[in-house]
Amino acid sequence: MTIDxxxxxxxxxxxxxVELLVLRNVEASASPPTEFExxxxxxxxxLPRVLVTRPPEDQLLKIGMRRNECHANCAMQATNDTExxxxxxTGWYVSASSLVLHSVAEIEGQxxxxxxxxxxxxxxxxxxxxxxxxxxxxxxxxxxxxxRKGERLPETLRRYPDLEVQMSHVFRSLVASGMSIxxxxxxxxxxxxxxxxxxxxxxVDAVL
Numbered sequence: 001m002t003i004d005x006x007x008x009x010x011x012x013x014x015x016x017x018v019e020l021l022v023l024r025n026v027e028a029s030a031s032p033p034t035e036f037e038x039x040x041x042x043x044x045x046x047l048p049r050v051l052v053t054r055p056p057e058d059q060l061l062k063i064g065m066r067r068n069e070c071h072a073n074c075a076m077q078a079t080n081d082t083e084x085x086x087x088x089x090t091g092w093y094v095s096a097s098s099l100v101l102h103s104v105a106e107i108e109g110q111x112x113x114x115x116x117x118x119x120x121x122x123x124x125x126x127x128x129x130x131x132x133x134x135x136x137x138x139x140x141x142x143x144x145x146x147x148r149k150g151e152r153l154p155e156t157l158r159r160y161p162d163l164e165v166q167m168s169h170v171f172r173s174l175v176a177s178g179m180s181i182x183x184x185x186x187x188x189x190x191x192x193x194x195x196x197x198x199x200x201x202x203x204v205d206a207v208l
Contacts, residue, residue: 017118019181021068028154030168033161040148041157044092044099044128052104052111052127060116070115071135071144074103077114081107090133090146092157094126097164097196099157101146102127160196167192 065073071090078088087106092099104127105112111127133153135144146153158164167188174184 015182021118022181022185026168026171028156029158029164031154032165033158036151037154037157037161040151040153041099041159043132044130044157047128047130049094049126049128050111051124052113053124054113054121057116057120060114065114065116067116068118070103070113071146073114074105077105077107089129090135091130092128094128097159097192099128099159101153101155163192163195167195 060073064076074088074090078086085108088103089106089111090101090103093102102113103115105114113125113127130148132148134147136147137143138145170191171184171188174187175181179187
């Protein structure tokens with residue numbers, strides 16, 4: 001589940017946008033785990049990481065970058081850079097519980113996130129460039145989709161998929177009972193964080 005999402009007015013555009021993002025994240029968390037996800041996670045975790053910087057949001061909006069459309073933004077940057085200094089790089093944003101598919105721009109050896117966020121994220125974050133990712137035209141011919149080793153990629157690689165599926169069921173039950181999407185998100189995040197800490201403690205004990 002996505003965590004650390006504030007409804008502070010300075011961090012979100014509208015309640016509806018945040019709710020839509022929450023529902024999208026829950027949908028991604030609810031899918032059953034697969035061998036491909038587990039194998040890809042193991043491979044990606046072994047890859048080198050870089051530190052990515054987010055320029056000020058007003059600067060990004062001024063040059064036409066769109067909120068939460070990282071792949072399109074970075075592709076546009078690379079295409080419009082007539083001097084060829086910019087490179088569109090797809091890889092993985094590193095969070096506490098998962099790796100999130102993301103695109104950044106490498107510009108003369110420096111790494112930048114060019115995408116304004118619906119909910120503001122950290123000014124710097126760890127990112128795993130993944131050269132094995134390729135973009136293919138979708139069947140509808142209107143978009144492009146990410147593949148890795150011939151398989152369509154999910155939006156996230158979960159470290160604890162069974163736990164995330166469980167939490168997605170809890171979230172849906174809370175919303176069905178009449179709780180707001182945001183309140184249900186907050187309650188699930190508290191429970192998820194505790195269960196995540198318990199799971200990590202168990203893994204440490206197993207190693208010791």
